[in-house]
Amino acid sequence: MQRRDARLGLLYSAPLSLFLLLTFLAPILLVAAFSTMPEKVFNLSQAPDFSAYRTVLAQGYWKSVAWSLFMALAATLILLVVCWPLAYGMAKVFKRFTLVLTIGVVMTLFVSENIRLFGWVLTLMKGGLIEGYWRHWTGTGFDAPLYNGPIIVFGLVYVYLPFMLFPLAQGISMVPDDARQAAYDLGATRWQILREIDLPLAMPGIMVGSLLTFVLAAGAMAESKLLGGRAIITIADEVQTAFTYGQNWPLGAALAMVLIAIIGTVAIWAISKADLDKMMGGKS
Amino acid sequence: MTDASQPILRINALTKRFDDFTALHGVDLNVAEGEFLAIVGPSGSGKTTLIRILVGMDELSDGAVWLRNTRIDVVPANKRPTCMVFQSLALFPHRTVGQNIEFPLKLRKVPPAERKARALELLDTLRLPRDYYDKRIQQCSGGEKQRVALARALAFDPEILFFDEPLSALDYRLRKTLEKELKDLHRRTGKTFIYITHSLEEAMVMSDRIAIMKAGRFEQIAPAEEIYARPVSKFVAEFMGEVNFFDLRNGQAEGLLMTPETAAALAGRSGTLTIRPESLRTLPEGQAADLTFEGEIVAEYLLGSRMQYRMMLATGQEMIVEVLRENGVAGGIGAALRVGCDLSAAHLIEEARDAAA
């Protein structure tokens, strides 16, 4: 049976593995190759000179990198606080409501990010859902809270909420009830239970949720474009600009490599720590 | 020790109702200071509900619980001076043995050095090596985990220590060892232990008194010998082990041969006569005991040093007989058997009492 497992495992993994090899790994290698080319060429026939990386360093692109990472971090921390009580409720308190919440939250994932962010523009703009009705009822209006830095973070919080909520709920559900009860019985207050039992035991979920959110938010750009009015240009946006308007593939590739390096490091580190069998309810 | 005549725990008409059924029907119980009380009952009898209410994990619907002069059922579990050893032990998997034991002390902000000293002391008390202090919980064996859980509970220094079947998951031999250790620990610490179990054997080995629960009520609360010898109901009698019942009507019972003295003693009485299989002895031809039974062997089993027979009486009733192997009878299945016992070995559950229970 073991030999059969080994054979079938390898056989059945082949379609997906081969597909990703050709459509994920190969393109990334191509980007890596392009990033070493002299600027503004459209083929790989030149000798590598790494000039694009010099441009990345010299032209202040690091600011976009720093802003993207900072906003991703801010969104992650806010989401951690916002999602914890709800995740706790889903894992330990609610019964049927957990299902309602799960379906409700998952359904938003199927709606294009653009439409949802555009909806926020309609909600928050001057003459939008909130300001419009406010002015209608009170007679005084206010400026739209759009097109600035904080609203981009708000957008990130909005879009990536499910990616924090579900891992967190999964993490909290793995905290054994009897450990919490024993701590309570031994005299722990609610706050002490949170600090001594819940947080350390839910740590896998906290880590997965935080890293997932962080990685996705660091590579985002729709929030900045639609809500932020590009008040802050994100690194993903810079990549796109270099490829399209800039017509500078090597620069775009070099910027992409910076982003890939940061995200790849975090993602690979996180994934290597996770025991997927256990997290998905299998035997480990 | 405070006034010995005052119970440490008093339970007063405690009732617990769930949505569609009542788990506890107004139970009363007094527990003496330093006592080892076992609460025994089949699953679903309400014993787990009771202990969860006593430690504060669940709320009662009616009644009151007093710890000496303080009413504690209104106090949240983390403010009660009692604690419980969980069935699952509930050791914190992310903490070491030492950190688990120190947990209640850490909550009380005891300085680290003092905490550690106390934890090491408790490792000694539980006969665990001191270098277990830094061991991870996952590295401990079943019996070691058991001891760590006990050490943690003792570090809390509770007024009453509750146990929710902590030994039920262990294998037979380890359970026997830990039962004796627990009894020994009880003697050394002088604390009040309240122990929930479905195993009567466990309760008899360890406890001073046994409370038998059935369907949310206490059936009988008494020392083990008394429950064994004088059960108040057929339920208790059967729960304590194999037993033979004879329906007694006005001093008469079918299939039962009595001496004139016995007949006089039982005259006019009704109820269920209970006779333990091991209080019967084989009788030679012509000899009679206070109570004598005659029948035919339908099955025999060898139980180590004892023999057990199933015997069919002339009335068609089956009866279980247990005798030492050397007193067994030759002939096997189909052979005639004559057994008897003294009247003092039989116990009569009077009609009225059984009906009331």
Added chain:
Amino acid sequence: MKTSRFATFLLVLYGLLILGFLYLPLVSVGLASISKARYLSFPIRKYAYGWYEEALTSDTVRDLLVVSLKVAGVVTILSMIIGFFGALAFARYNWRFRKTYQKLILLPIFFPQTVLGLALLMWFNALGIIPSWKTAIVAHLVWIAPIATLVVSIRAFSFDAALEEAARDMGANQWQTLREVTIPLLMPGVTSAGLFAFLLSWGNFPLSLFSTGADSTLPEWLFAKMVSGYSPLVPTVGTLTVATSAILVILALLLAWAIRKLRPAT
């Protein structure tokens, strides 16, 4: 230790608040789609359904719809097939590189989709393939096939290996085992994976942006209109795409519910 009724009530309230927060922008879009005015301003003074009529009869919208449906349809079918086998390798069989495989297929999910789209554009260019709705299928699959695999894996993890062994013990060959035991047992997982694949492809924008070439999907068109100035058709078409997803999910939930209800009776 039980959470008090009041605390439970507060938590439920909080949950409803979060749901409200998640759906509020969609409410705005929905309301905007039935505003008669060409330039939207709340409160809406006059309601009209004319934009729907215009959207439904528009040739542009029909072309977009066809492209979106073609892409999502093919992605769905391929995801179900790849996901089925991928999940068996992910969860069911113990083989040497399983742990590595499990981790590697997660990487595309984490990867920034815009960058992935651009990388694929360069790759197609290097291979001499002209981007069209067909290349968009590939782009979508890079992200969706791993997700479909995970969805089927959840089911595959609870799969009792003894069932396959029993079938083989009774003389079934590999294909018969697959057909008689494995596929029927994993079918609910494969169906959900298909639903996920369709919905994710249907709503995807960043991967389509660079991979569709001259073709365009609905989300792409919507984005172009959003950044180039307001068009009253944007909320209308947006609402229609959201409604399509919602109806699909509701149908799927109803179907799942009906199957669960009917099964014990038969």
